[in-house]
Amino acid sequence: MTPVRHRSMRYSTLLLLLSLACAFGGCSDNAADPSTQIGANPRLPELQQYLLPPIHVAPVVGWKETETPTVPAGLRVQAMATGLEHPRSLYVLPNGDILVVESKSPGTEPVRRPKQIIMHWVESFATGGSSNRPTNRITLLRDADGDGVPEVRSVFLDNLNSPFGVALVGNDLYVAHTDAIVRYPYTAGVTKIAAPGTILTPLPGGPINHHWTKSLVASRDGSLLYVGVGSNSNITENGMSAEKDRAAIWEVERSTGRSRIFASGLRNPNGLSWEPQTSALWTVVNERDEIGPDLVPDYLTSVKDGGFYGWPYSYYGPHLDPRVQPQRPDLVAKALVPDYSLSSHVAPLGLVFSAGSSLPEAYRAGAFVGEHGSWNRKELNGYKVVFIPFAEGRPSGDAQDVVTGFLNANSKARGRPVGLALDKTGALLVADDVGNTIWRVTSASR
Amino acid sequence: MNAIAAEANIRTPTGRDGLSLVKVERTTLGVSSTVWMVKAPIHAMLVSFPVVCFIGALVTDLTYWSSAEIMWADFSIWLITAGLVFSGFATLVSLIRFVGDRTFRTRTAVWLHLSGDLLVFVLSLWNAFVHSRDAWTSVVPTGLALSAMVAVIALCTGWLGLALIYLQSAGVSER
Numbered sequence: 001m002t003p004v005r006h007r008s009m010r011y012s013t014l015l016l017l018l019s020l021a022c023a024f025g026g027c028s029d030n031a032a033d034p035s036t037q038i039g040a041n042p043r044l045p046e047l048q049q050y051l052l053p054p055i056h057v058a059p060v061v062g063w064k065e066t067e068t069p070t071v072p073a074g075l076r077v078q079a080m081a082t083g084l085e086h087p088r089s090l091y092v093l094p095n096g097d098i099l100v101v102e103s104k105s106p107g108t109e110p111v112r113r114p115k116q117i118i119m120h121w122v123e124s125f126a127t128g129g130s131s132n133r134p135t136n137r138i139t140l141l142r143d144a145d146g147d148g149v150p151e152v153r154s155v156f157l158d159n160l161n162s163p164f165g166v167a168l169v170g171n172d173l174y175v176a177h178t179d180a181i182v183r184y185p186y187t188a189g190v191t192k193i194a195a196p197g198t199i200l201t202p203l204p205g206g207p208i209n210h211h212w213t214k215s216l217v218a219s220r221d222g223s224l225l226y227v228g229v230g231s232n233s234n235i236t237e238n239g240m241s242a243e244k245d246r247a248a249i250w251e252v253e254r255s256t257g258r259s260r261i262f263a264s265g266l267r268n269p270n271g272l273s274w275e276p277q278t279s280a281l282w283t284v285v286n287e288r289d290e291i292g293p294d295l296v297p298d299y300l301t302s303v304k305d306g307g308f309y310g311w312p313y314s315y316y317g318p319h320l321d322p323r324v325q326p327q328r329p330d331l332v333a334k335a336l337v338p339d340y341s342l343s344s345h346v347a348p349l350g351l352v353f354s355a356g357s358s359l360p361e362a363y364r365a366g367a368f369v370g371e372h373g374s375w376n377r378k379e380l381n382g383y384k385v386v387f388i389p390f391a392e393g394r395p396s397g398d399a400q401d402v403v404t405g406f407l408n409a410n411s412k413a414r415g416r417p418v419g420l421a422l423d424k425t426g427a428l429l430v431a432d433d434v435g436n437t438i439w440r441v442t443s444a445s446r
Numbered sequence: 447m448n449a450i451a452a453e454a455n456i457r458t459p460t461g462r463d464g465l466s467l468v469k470v471e472r473t474t475l476g477v478s479s480t481v482w483m484v485k486a487p488i489h490a491m492l493v494s495f496p497v498v499c500f501i502g503a504l505v506t507d508l509t510y511w512s513s514a515e516i517m518w519a520d521f522s523i524w525l526i527t528a529g530l531v532f533s534g535f536a537t538l539v540s541l542i543r544f545v546g547d548r549t550f551r552t553r554t555a556v557w558l559h560l561s562g563d564l565l566v567f568v569l570s571l572w573n574a575f576v577h578s579r580d581a582w583t584s585v586v587p588t589g590l591a592l593s594a595m596v597a598v599i600a601l602c603t604g605w606l607g608l609a610l611i612y613l614q615s616a617g618v619s620e621r
Contacts, residue, residue: 049579049583051575051576052575090606114527114574114578115523115578116522233581234580235580236516236580236581237580239516240516290579320585322582323579323580323581323583323584324582325514325581325582326514
């Protein structure tokens with residue numbers, strides 16, 4: 001072989017390596033400003049497929065003694081409880097007692113591909129690693145005088161299986177474990193339930209259990225329960241059979257445990273809540289990853305009985321996802337477009353309507369959304385609580401930041417917001433599963 | 447010197463046999479040959495693994511293409527990963543031999559063989575990333591095309607590698 005040929009081979013190899021490095025590392029992100037994706041008509045760019053999807057999770061540093069999140073003028077924020085273990089959702093009982101659901105991933109997902117080994121490693125940064133302290137329980141906080149400092153704190157229910165949703169109907173307390181809705185006998189004022197629960201209905205659980213948080217809400221008359229069952233994958237990479245009855249909201253008859261699919265095509269629905277003016281069911285949904293920093297926007301939507309919202313075949317109506325095979329044009333044709341985009345990868349996990357809030361007038365009609373924060377784009381998105389104003393039972397304006405500062409100046413995570421609730425005084429409560437804190441937001445003038 | 451000459455005489459006829467090749471090298475040649483003397487059988491052993499893995503990945507890719515049954519795509523990425531590990535070792539051994547043995551470097555077939563090994567490694571690394579996408583497009587069309595290319599090149603370089611030992615007595619000739 002001649003030297004000339006050697007050299008040309010070397011150059012072509014170098015070019016190949018350079019172009020590969022560019023493709024792997026992503027020479028440019030080209031992410032749009034998230035504000036262009038807020039509202040009813042988000043800009044949806046062309047999808048792209050990566051060799052190495054952008055991965056950026058804010059490393060966890062935690063809260064220092066004096067640090068708190070940031071709230072706009074007119075509001076005040078303080079820690080209501082600290083030292084919790086991965087608090088994920090909140091429920092306020094009729095007597096004002098606050099239930100803090102501390103929960104962690106069941107961790108039963110088997111390694112099916114080498115990719116998962118890498119992803120688990122990355123996720124360990126997001127949660128600050130795993131601790132051995134007790135979790136998977138519900139802690140009760142009682143703040144009888146409403147000053148934001150609980151006088152009573154007790155372990156209310158223990159030894160649960162990755163719980164998330166809670167709903168009380170009369171004296172029946174329902175807890176959505178990751179694999180079942182379980183009923184416990186409740187008496188007003190108790191600070192602990194020792195009785196074993198009774199399974200009302202099993203839910204799709206392990207072993208894969210990719211999206212494991214089961215959100216729960218009872219109908220106004222208490223006869224029905226609605227439970228969010230997230231998909232078992234990002235986009236069917238665990239096979240179609242793993243998705244049976246998932247990516248859906250179930251309607252469960254409380255008296256019998258009989259269930260049906262109320263709505264489907266919702267990749268990971270959480271924060272099920274009733275819109276106060278129309279009494280419609282609303283949810284926040286985590287959409288799919290790995291097709292771009294601005295795809296697919298997570299959303300807030302009303303949920304129609306029998307509605308299909310696209311997953312896995314399409315998103316925002318007719319936008320096909322080429323990763324799904326075989327496709328289902330019949331389903332895509334009837335796919336509903338969600339009501340309100342929250343922008344991409346913000347990971348909304350908490351939702352509460354503000355009716356009954358004691359916050360200033362500007363926050364009285366609308367919804368608060370807890371955005372856990374992104375991992376699948378270079379520029380972090382989410383990591384905050386936003387407020388979306390409503391009028392006539394529909395979103396009526398741009399989302400406004402309400403609780404921020406979960407990221408410090410160096411984009412490190414002091415905490416990450418998840419579940420939301422209003423306490424009996426109308427203050428906004430925020431569960432922070434990385435900062436292990438419950439934050440309480442009140443009107444500054446109170 | 448007589449002993450070495452005698453060994454050298456034996457070597458030429460039996461050098462076509464991979465096993466005696468090793469024996470001869472140990473008793474006759476100097477430093478650089480000692481290196482590849484040890485490597486040669488390791489390479490010969492290693493090199494069959496990636497060929498089998500990459501051809502297997504093509505088969506499982508084709509099965510996924512026709513069935514859309516995700517299990518086959520999972521098999522593919524494990525086969526590609528295993529193939530990459532073994533082809534990485536094999537290429538490394540080739541490179542050491544290539545750098546350490548001047549006579550080896552002068553052969554066009556050796557150049558071809560080594561470039562083939564490198565190409566298989568780079569394409570398979572690319573393929574591993576493609577196969578780490580989710581569901582259908584982890585295979586169709588890019589992954590499948592890469593698997594097919596890699597299988598063909600790996601077969602060719604595998605054949606070339608064995609031909610180098612068995613037909614051309616690569617590394618057997620005296621410097």
